[in-house]
Amino acid sequence: MLGVEGKLITEISEEEINRIWLKHYDKGVRPNLEYPEIPLYDFLDNSAEKFPDKVALDFIGKEITYRQLKEASERIAGYLKSIGVKKGDKIILDLPNTPHYVIAYFGVLKAGGTVVQCNPLYTEREVRHIAENSEAKIAFCxxxxxxKLRKLKEEGVLEKIVVCRVEDYLKFPLNILYKFKKEKVELKGDFDFWKDAIRSEPIDRAVKVDPKEDVAVFQYTGGTTGLPKAAMLTHFNLVANVYQVKEWLPDLSEKDVFAxxxxxxHVxxxxxxxxxxxxxxAKIVLIPDPRDIKRILDSIExxxxxxxxxxxxxxxxxNNYPGVEKWDLSSIRACISGAAPLPIEVKREFERITGGKLVEGYGLSETSPVAIVNPVYGLNKEGSIGIPVSDTYAVVIDDEGRILPVGEVGELAIKGPQVMKGYYKMEEETAKALVNGWLLTGDMAKMDEDGYFYIVDRKKDVxxxxxxxxxPREVEEVLYEHPAVLEAAVVGVPDKYRGETVKAFVVLKPEYRGKVTEKEIEQFCRERLAAYKVPKIIEFRDELPKSAVGKILRRVLREESTKGSS
Incomplete structure (x- = not known):
């Protein structure tokens, strides 16, 4: 079908591949694009020039226009320059979705620096690894x-910390009320406040960068085994991926409002x-806590x-928020789900509630991240991650690197302008992941006769x-079909006879708790799965462990189960 089946990916070029998926592109979506070689911060500058008085950010009622956003980023760039930041320096952003993040992000880029992404919920050990690995000396938190960061500064790992407060961007009287409500943090030691840094003289002009060579972002990934690796995403990688996203939704415009x-x-x-x-x-409505479902519903309306x-x-x-039907969610036009498999029942119910389109996509930190997505308006195959976006190639390979035919399961490999430069200071890991320009994803997948891809599972999760x-994903899909199941995760646990056996962790919907038994769930699976796939152990939980973006952490569940059986 692709015309390269049986060949090694080290021996093929993109031109040899028959992109059978192109016939399913939505009307207006082009298979090949021209990507300008511009710095990422040009996006902000161009929008500030076109729409200076348009609202760029809304943060709990506080509005910031594109002109104000550009000026603020230039002041932060000026601050960084004043403390000695030079081109190529790495700066940690340990921030949630507040205006500080957006301003600092573009400020760092305009100062010629590299943004080092950091989850504010990370422990001191995790932040230490990021600081030491990236060689960052400055952090906004x-x-x-x-x-956590103060200890790193006291030890000399960091040299400068800028402390950002939520109330910096809250309107009166919320800013006063928040001060009294928030948890008290002992602010001792040497640091700068954001409110002082943002008063710095703006930078004269942004530092010139080489978009294809200079790294804009360090995105840490792959912490399931060993320590996380920094995927180096260049300005060009990130600019290209924005163009690909815009192309995939050809009706996007400055009139849209983004959540x-x-x-x-997270990339x-x-x-x-x-x-x-x-x-x-376009306008962005910032929601600092994605777990605050009521705020999300209020914001949509x-x-x-x-x-x-x-x-x-x-x-x-x-979908399961009490009284969700009371909110008017009809403005929702298009939603993309990523970072984890989208259960079919979740997709159907969300589309019923909103009237909008919800499609599953696929990406990785290493692909900036968008690589494969279902068409928003065209053929949308449930259970599929979709088809490669513009200028993106995908194949399924065996352990020797040979391209497999339609329907066979192997490792997914991706090539495109959004694929990272490599892992920082990890040449061996980079060589394993990047082969002839192809990124080996570590995900097991298959492709159908139309060029739609299906993730079967993580290679290490099989x-x-x-x-x-x-x-696991196949078993989880069946569990989600049960009307009592709210969330489910499946892992393999050690078994002296079978090597491994299937264990399911299930969170029941509140109205079913105490009324549905493990036996009933097992029987439900038995009617829909081959006997060897049916969970032999079922454990009910009140909640499942999740990452910062809400991805269920099978790794944690597997580790807990392994400890329990040892």
């Missing part, structure tokens, strides 16, 4: 993360819910949000029981 609920310290939120709307000149990128657990939480390969 939200106030309650300061105590800024996905954490920006998915950064590209789809910050960089893309800023490139358009009040601001008439049209574009909402999220993760399956977020859409599921909206359960091998009695010689059979069992893919």
């Amino acid at each position: 939200i106030e309650n993360a300061y105590p 800024g609920a996905l954490p920006y310290f 998915y939120g950064m590209t789809t819910s910050m960089n893309t709307p800023i490139a358009l000149g 009040k601001h008439r949000i049209t574009i909402f990128c999220g993760v399956p657990t977020l859409f599921n939480a909206i 359960i091998i029981a009695g010689g059979y390969n069992i893919y």
Whole structure:
């Protein structure tokens, strides 16, 4: 079908591949684009020139225009220059989705620096690894993360910390009320306040960068085994991915309103819910806590949000929020779900509630992240991650690197302008991941006759029981079909006879708790799965462990189960 089946990916070029998926592109979506070699901060500058008085950010009622956003970023760039930041320096952003993040992000880039992404919920150990690995000496942090960073400064790992407070961007009287309500943090030691840094003289002109060579963002990834790696994303990688996202939704414009609920310290939120709307000149409604479902529903209704990128657990939480029908969510036009498999039942219910389109996509930190997505308006295959976006190639390979034919399961490999430069200071890991320009994703997948791809599972998540390969996602899909199941996760646990056996963790909907038994869930699976795939152990939980973006952490569940059986 692709015309290259049986060949090694080290021996093929993109021109040889028959992109059978192109016939399913939505009308107006082009297979090949021209990508300008510009610095990422040009998106902000261009929108500020076109729409100076248009609202760029709305943060709990506080509005910031594109002109104000550009000026603020230049002041932060000026501050960084005043403390000695030079081109190529790495600066940690340990921030949630507040205006500080967006301003600091573009300020760092304009100063010629590299943004080092950091989750504010990380422990001191995790932040230490990021600081030491990236060689960052400066950090912007939200106030309650300061105590962790202070220790790093006292030890000389960091040289400068800028403390950001939520009330910096709250309107009166919320700013006063918040001061009294918030948890008290002991602010001792040597640091600068954001409110002082933002008063710095703006930079004369942004530092010139080489878009294809200079790294804009360090995105840490792959912490399931060993320590996280920094995927180096160049200005060109990120600019290209914004162009690809804009192309995939050809009716996007500056009139759209984006939900800024996905954490920006995660590459998915950064590209789809910050960089893309800023490139358009659209309005972003910042939501600092994606777990605050009521605020999300209120924001959709009040601001008439049209574009909402999220993760399956977020859409599921909206579907099951008490009284969700009371909110007018009809403004929602298009939503992309990523970072984890989208259960079919979650998709159908969300589309019923909003009337909008919810499609599953696929990406990685290493692909900036968007690589494969279902067409928004065309053929949308449930259970599929979709088809490669413009200028993106995807194949399924075996362990020797040979391209497999339609329907066969192997490792997914991706090539395109959004694929990272490599992992920082990890040449061996880079060589394993990048082969002839192809990124080996570590995900097991298959392709159908139309060029639609299906993730079967993470390579490391495959359960091998009695010689059979069992893919957790397939079992999870069945569990989600049960009317009592709110969330589910499946892992392999050690078994002395089968090697591994299937264990399911299930969260029941509140009205079913205490009324549905493990036996009933097992029987439900037995009617829909081959016997060897049926969970042998079922454990009910009140909640499942999740990452900052709401991705269910199978790794944590597997570790807990392994400890319990040892």
